[in-house]
Amino acid sequence: MTPAAAEATTPSTARSALRAIRRAGPMLLSGGTVLALVVLASLFVPLLVEIDPLGIDVAQKLLPPSAEHWLGTDEFGREVLDRLIIGAHISLRVAFAATLLTAVLGIALGALSGQYRLADSIIGRFSDALLVFPGFVLAIMILAALGPSELNVVLAVVVLYVPRVIRTVRASIIEFRSADFVQAARAVGVGDMRLLVVHILPKSFGPVMVQLTFGFAWAILVEAGLSFLGLGPPPPSPSWGNMISAAREFIRTAPWIMIAPGVMITITVLSLNLIGDGLRDLVDPRLQGKVGP
Amino acid sequence: MLLYTLRRILEFVPTIFIALTLIFVITRLVPGSPITALIGNQSVDAAQIDAITKQLGLDRPILEQYLEWLPRVVTGDFGQSLFFSAPVAEVILDRFPITFALTFMALLVTVAVGIPLGILSAMRRGGILDYFGNVLSSLGMALPPFWLGFMLMLVFAVSLQWVPASGYRPMEFGFWSWLSRLVLPVLALSVSQIGLVVRMTRSTMIEVLGMEYVAMARTKGLRERTVILRHALRNAMVQIVTVIGLVFALGLGGSVIIENVFALPGLGELITTAAIRRDYPTLEGGIFYLTLVALVINLMVDLAYAWFNPRIRYA
Amino acid sequence: MSRQGVAPGAGEPVLQLEGVEVRFPSPHGSFAVVDRLSLSVTRGEILGVVGESGCGKSMLARSIVGLVPPPGRTVGGAILFDGVDLVRLSPDERRRIRGDAIAVVPQEPMTSLNPTLRIGDQLTEVLRAHRPEMSRSQRRARALEVMEQVGIQFAGQRLAQYPHELSGGIRQRVMIAMALICGAVKLLIADEPTTALDVTIQAQILELFVRLQSEEQMTVILITHDLAVVAQTAHRVAVMYAGCIVELAPVLDLFDAPLHPYTRGLLETLPRRGASASKSHLATIAGAVPDLARPPAGCRFFNRCPHALAGICDAALPALEPVADERWVRCHRWRELPAVAAAAVGAAS
Numbered sequence: 001m002t003p004a005a006a007e008a009t010t011p012s013t014a015r016s017a018l019r020a021i022r023r024a025g026p027m028l029l030s031g032g033t034v035l036a037l038v039v040l041a042s043l044f045v046p047l048l049v050e051i052d053p054l055g056i057d058v059a060q061k062l063l064p065p066s067a068e069h070w071l072g073t074d075e076f077g078r079e080v081l082d083r084l085i086i087g088a089h090i091s092l093r094v095a096f097a098a099t100l101l102t103a104v105l106g107i108a109l110g111a112l113s114g115q116y117r118l119a120d121s122i123i124g125r126f127s128d129a130l131l132v133f134p135g136f137v138l139a140i141m142i143l144a145a146l147g148p149s150e151l152n153v154v155l156a157v158v159v160l161y162v163p164r165v166i167r168t169v170r171a172s173i174i175e176f177r178s179a180d181f182v183q184a185a186r187a188v189g190v191g192d193m194r195l196l197v198v199h200i201l202p203k204s205f206g207p208v209m210v211q212l213t214f215g216f217a218w219a220i221l222v223e224a225g226l227s228f229l230g231l232g233p234p235p236p237s238p239s240w241g242n243m244i245s246a247a248r249e250f251i252r253t254a255p256w257i258m259i260a261p262g263v264m265i266t267i268t269v270l271s272l273n274l275i276g277d278g279l280r281d282l283v284d285p286r287l288q289g290k291v292g293p
Numbered sequence: 294m295l296l297y298t299l300r301r302i303l304e305f306v307p308t309i310f311i312a313l314t315l316i317f318v319i320t321r322l323v324p325g326s327p328i329t330a331l332i333g334n335q336s337v338d339a340a341q342i343d344a345i346t347k348q349l350g351l352d353r354p355i356l357e358q359y360l361e362w363l364p365r366v367v368t369g370d371f372g373q374s375l376f377f378s379a380p381v382a383e384v385i386l387d388r389f390p391i392t393f394a395l396t397f398m399a400l401l402v403t404v405a406v407g408i409p410l411g412i413l414s415a416m417r418r419g420g421i422l423d424y425f426g427n428v429l430s431s432l433g434m435a436l437p438p439f440w441l442g443f444m445l446m447l448v449f450a451v452s453l454q455w456v457p458a459s460g461y462r463p464m465e466f467g468f469w470s471w472l473s474r475l476v477l478p479v480l481a482l483s484v485s486q487i488g489l490v491v492r493m494t495r496s497t498m499i500e501v502l503g504m505e506y507v508a509m510a511r512t513k514g515l516r517e518r519t520v521i522l523r524h525a526l527r528n529a530m531v532q533i534v535t536v537i538g539l540v541f542a543l544g545l546g547g548s549v550i551i552e553n554v555f556a557l558p559g560l561g562e563l564i565t566t567a568a569i570r571r572d573y574p575t576l577e578g579g580i581f582y583l584t585l586v587a588l589v590i591n592l593m594v595d596l597a598y599a600w601f602n603p604r605i606r607y608a
Numbered sequence: 609m610s611r612q613g614v615a616p617g618a619g620e621p622v623l624q625l626e627g628v629e630v631r632f633p634s635p636h637g638s639f640a641v642v643d644r645l646s647l648s649v650t651r652g653e654i655l656g657v658v659g660e661s662g663c664g665k666s667m668l669a670r671s672i673v674g675l676v677p678p679p680g681r682t683v684g685g686a687i688l689f690d691g692v693d694l695v696r697l698s699p700d701e702r703r704r705i706r707g708d709a710i711a712v713v714p715q716e717p718m719t720s721l722n723p724t725l726r727i728g729d730q731l732t733e734v735l736r737a738h739r740p741e742m743s744r745s746q747r748r749a750r751a752l753e754v755m756e757q758v759g760i761q762f763a764g765q766r767l768a769q770y771p772h773e774l775s776g777g778i779r780q781r782v783m784i785a786m787a788l789i790c791g792a793v794k795l796l797i798a799d800e801p802t803t804a805l806d807v808t809i810q811a812q813i814l815e816l817f818v819r820l821q822s823e824e825q826m827t828v829i830l831i832t833h834d835l836a837v838v839a840q841t842a843h844r845v846a847v848m849y850a851g852c853i854v855e856l857a858p859v860l861d862l863f864d865a866p867l868h869p870y871t872r873g874l875l876e877t878l879p880r881r882g883a884s885a886s887k888s889h890l891a892t893i894a895g896a897v898p899d900l901a902r903p904p905a906g907c908r909f910f911n912r913c914p915h916a917l918a919g920i921c922d923a924a925l926p927a928l929e930p931v932a933d934e935r936w937v938r939c940h941r942w943r944e945l946p947a948v949a950a951a952a953v954g955a956a957s
Contacts, residue, residue, distance in 0.1 A: 129311040136546035144568035262440035270435035514707030
């Protein structure tokens, strides 16, 4: 290829990046908006309106949705809407803490195993071993051992998800370690640690962010599942999973108690997955259709 | 191929040991004695505590426990269940057919729906089918399976009354009677798996359709059907087979919760019950059994992968 | 190499392109990667098509076989093959011609062979598609025969092997065997057939092309960015730039006296024996191909041409005009670039 031809390809790369943004934009925007609404509602509604997720009023129990009780009431006469808003707190808090911890541990351990051979064989063994179990079963085992609590749910999610992040970080470090720009930096005497932190790790930022976004969504589902089995934050804490669990007795008489939290989980997870899809399209435009000559 | 199979089976052994060791470590080395957790608030006399301690071998050093436990467990002996007065192995084998029927049927549904939908989405990229496939798979992956189970129950069992809401009846009572109680659990389990399979199949197929050998197959004047089935799908299958293995493992994990929703007395239900009651021998056995099945499936997937990919077969 | 300037049996066209236009949609309206291109290919000749990557030469090939990758489309013109307009045929009729009367040898023998199928299966499936009456053993016999013809040793063993077990040169021979297997190929389109190969293998494959062309009495369109390849094999050369043919000439004339400034630029990029020390560096053509989504009103080469004249060259697209016998050029100023022009006309007459 002549240099001229090489130059000629540059605008098309820019164009494909533009296309990625145009495609990713709507996904990021819609996902981000819905997620922001859920988060803002859970944070600010309690400040603006009097909310009482634990207020028992037996006279008002199992009322269907109406103008007065927007989403109906549960078996103790508590407002489903109020519990839903507070439940968002718990579900998002658990998932967020788990994601944050996964990120920190995953990046640190991934960097170690990408950088040092000994660390790699030890960490690699452990993550392989963790990936052997059918995911949810491992979470059950951990919670059975540690006992049900919010913190332990966080730990279980971290144990389940951290091997994946380690793999991603490790793979991108190994990919970039032999890249020209790294070799060049090494040649001019940049130290190992600085090389890793300044030059290599930022390159894995994109893929890791994508993975963590999907991980966040997945953590919400796992938390809900564990709560449903009675292994999550113990009642009366109104996590979404707990609400579904408690509502199963009333599925015939008062299905609205169960429908509402499930819809909330679906909406939140869906919006997070949309954000993840959008980020992935931005980070890796190769997944886009190859259009044009 | 034979050599490859043997090598993969040999590699299988250490993985099982790691899995067993992890199970042992997690259940024994956690803060607090399992005994206190086991007993909880119930009033139990000291003699009973002693008996249980002896039975679990908790009075001995941890390494000794491990060395005694491991060979016993490898032969499939997980001891006596604390709540079912029967050996753990017996309890597990009793319940496994239900879990297997559930996950296997869900896998069949997933493959039968997900792979064709993924292929068609890839072939008509940007078309109506692709659009619906995308919406459906995104939604499927966002729905909590257990909640979906209840919603299905609400519609098909409570409102329409087409099938029973929950419970299990062995096949001896009639095939339909058995199947009708599995339809909703299978559906609930399939939906999220289908989402995953549609997406993976679609992206794999798009990648393969862009390959030069597919373009070449068209240039040779082959019929489109031959191009898709013989050239594209055959190569895509290499990836899709791994997805099927992944989905089966996911299904085993998901069955735990679906069995709870529909009150199916399978392995998953056993595991959760054991977890809540702190029945450690049963918990260990159940988890190991599920993990073992997942591992065997993985092994089969690896072999299938090699079968589809000559570069590995002859390596 | 023993080749005459003009192909044997010249005159009778096997392929005639008339105003062929291949367009791709883009956010700024569609753009033509092959722009109203007309060209006649004579029976029995080897026509070289030369140009930088992205000039539309591969799209031209795909348009001829009817496989422009979507969303691109052949939107206009006629492609007359033995007098039949291919553009008007049904998809299935076009499929029947591909791989039979018109065959393609691709650029990358590695990636153009399916890694999961045996060589034998990939060869004989062409016969299964085009000669359904042949039996399994007949197909196998034909495969062995054609493999021998392209110089593959141990053909019987090769049939059972997978692509990754073969070397690059043998893979390309397999691709050529695949093109010949039906035994009825009239037009062979070779798209950069030697680009992915070692230099020594390259020469062998090119020799094979020349030999087969005379053996099989077929017509070859040889697409390449490499003028050296063209010099070794082709009878005539079409130089493409930004979707258009800018110069068309018998191969010796083109090398002796290039008329279009772009052709000259291309020739200067070739390393030359005996070049003076001061000029021993490789020349390049500065600048970039214009954005085809908004093609310039004038000459497409305007922004890179050393002889460009504002007011003339950027006013209108020059036509491809006949210069001498068998010679065509698309340049407003070819007459004014005297030394070369005189030599060209002299050489041609």
